Amino acid sequence: MRTAPTxxxxxxxxxxxxxxxxxxxxxxxxxxxxxxxxxxxSAVYFGQDAYGQAVPxxxxxxxxxxxxxxxxxxxxxxFGRVGFSLEATIGEIQLDTNDINSSQSDLYLGLNDxxxxxxAGLAFHYYSNVGLVEFSWWRDVSSSHDAHRTRxxxxxxxxxxxxxxxxxxxxxxxxxxxxNRYYFEVTEAQNREAADLSGxxxxxxxxxxxxxxxxxxxxxxxxxxxxxQMSPQTLATIYYAWEDLTGPWETSPLxxxxxxxxxxxGISKRF
Numbered sequence: 001m002r003t004a005p006t007x008x009x010x011x012x013x014x015x016x017x018x019x020x021x022x023x024x025x026x027x028x029x030x031x032x033x034x035x036x037x038x039x040x041x042s043a044v045y046f047g048q049d050a051y052g053q054a055v056p057x058x059x060x061x062x063x064x065x066x067x068x069x070x071x072x073x074x075x076x077x078x079f080g081r082v083g084f085s086l087e088a089t090i091g092e093i094q095l096d097t098n099d100i101n102s103s104q105s106d107l108y109l110g111l112n113d114x115x116x117x118x119x120a121g122l123a124f125h126y127y128s129n130v131g132l133v134e135f136s137w138w139r140d141v142s143s144s145h146d147a148h149r150t151r152x153x154x155x156x157x158x159x160x161x162x163x164x165x166x167x168x169x170x171x172x173x174x175x176x177x178x179x180n181r182y183y184f185e186v187t188e189a190q191n192r193e194a195a196d197l198s199g200x201x202x203x204x205x206x207x208x209x210x211x212x213x214x215x216x217x218x219x220x221x222x223x224x225x226x227x228x229q230m231s232p233q234t235l236a237t238i239y240y241a242w243e244d245l246t247g248p249w250e251t252s253p254l255x256x257x258x259x260x261x262x263x264x265x266g267i268s269k270r271f
Contacts, residue, residue: 032060033235034067037266044245045095046256047104055090057237057266059227069239069264073123081127087136091117091144092262093183095254107209107254109194114183117144131156131169145182150174155223167225172218173243180214184252187211214248232270239264 035057043050058067064075071089078084095114100107119138126133131154139148155169188211195205221243228236243260250258 032062032271033268034058034060034271035235035237035266035268037237037239037264039070039262039264041092042257042259042261044093044249044255044257044260045100046107046254047101048095048099048256049101051094051099055264055266057264057268059235059237059268060271083125085123085125086120087123087138088118088120089138091119091140092260095183106194106198109197110190110192111186111194115142115144118142119149121148130154145179147176147178147182149176149179155225163229165225165227169223169225171221171223173221174218175216175248177214177216180217180248184214184249184254185212186253187213210253212252212254214252217247217249219246219249220244229270235268235270237264237266237268 037055037057038052039055040050040052055070056067058069058072060067064078066073066075066085071087073085073087075083075085093114094116095111097105097108097111097113117140120141121136121138123134123136134151134153134155136151136153137148138150140146151171151173153169153171155167157165157167159166186209188206191206191209191211192202194200194209195202198205200208221241223239223241226238228238230236239262241262245255245258245260249255
C-alpha cells in the first residue's frame with residue numbers, strides 16, 4: 001500500500017490554509033493569487049505511463065510568507081536585493097509498481113513502491129540586474145528517502161503587460177547518492193527475491209535486470225511560466241519544465257527515458 005498520497009494531501013491542505021490566512025491578512029496586494037492546477041508528469045521508469053495530480057498554485061508574497069508554484073516559503077532574513085528563507089515543497093519522482101504496464105511487470109518483481117517526498121529546506125534569493133538568482137536545498141521530512149537535493153536557478157521576466165506575464169528560466173539540479181539509490185537502485189537481495197517469485201535462477205534474472213548502485217548526479221533544465229489575467233480576479237497559469245537526465249538516472253536498468261518534463265495548467269483567484 002502506498003502512503004504518499006495521504007501525506008501529499010495533508011501537506012497540500014496545510015499549504016492552502018497557511019496561504020489563505022496570509023493572503024487575508026495582507027489583502028491589500030491585489031497581485032497575490034491562490035488556485036489549483038493539474039500537473040502532468042512524464043514517466044521516467046520502464047512501463048510507467050505519464051501520471052497527473054492536482055497541485056496547489058501559489059503566486060503571492062504576504063509579509064515574510066511567499067508562494068511560487070507548489071512551494072511555500074518564509075523569509076527569515078532580507079536586506080537589499082538578498083533574501084534567505086525556509087521552504088517546503090513536494091518531490092516529483094514516484095514509482096507505484098501497481099501502475100506498471102503488464103508487459104514490463106517482470107522488471108519490478110521484488111521491488112517496493114518508491115514514494116514522492118515532502119521536502120523542506122533553505123533557500124537563497126538574489127535579485128540581480130540580469131534576473132532572479134536562487135539556490136534551494138531541500139531534504140526529505142516525510143520518511144520517504146531521507147535524502148537531499150538542491151536547485152540553482154536563474155529566471156527573468158521578459159514580458160509583463162497588464163494581462164500577461166512570461167518568465168523563462170534555466171536551472172541545474174543536484175541529487176545526492178542516497179536520493180538516487182532510493183529511486184533507482186537494484187540490489188542483489190531484490191534480484192534473488194525476484195528470481196524466486198518468477199521461478200527463475202538468480203543468475204538468469206540478474207542478466208535480465210542487472211544490479212545497480214548509483215552515485216550522485218547533476219542535471220540541467222529549462223522552464224517557462226506564463227500567467228494570463230482572464231479577468232480582474234482570475235488568473236490562468238501555464239508552466240512547463242524540461243530536465244535532461246544524465247549519469248545515474250539514465251543508466252539505471254529501471255529508467256527508460258533520458259529526459260523528464262512537467263506540464264501544469266491551472267486557474268487562480270487574485271486577492
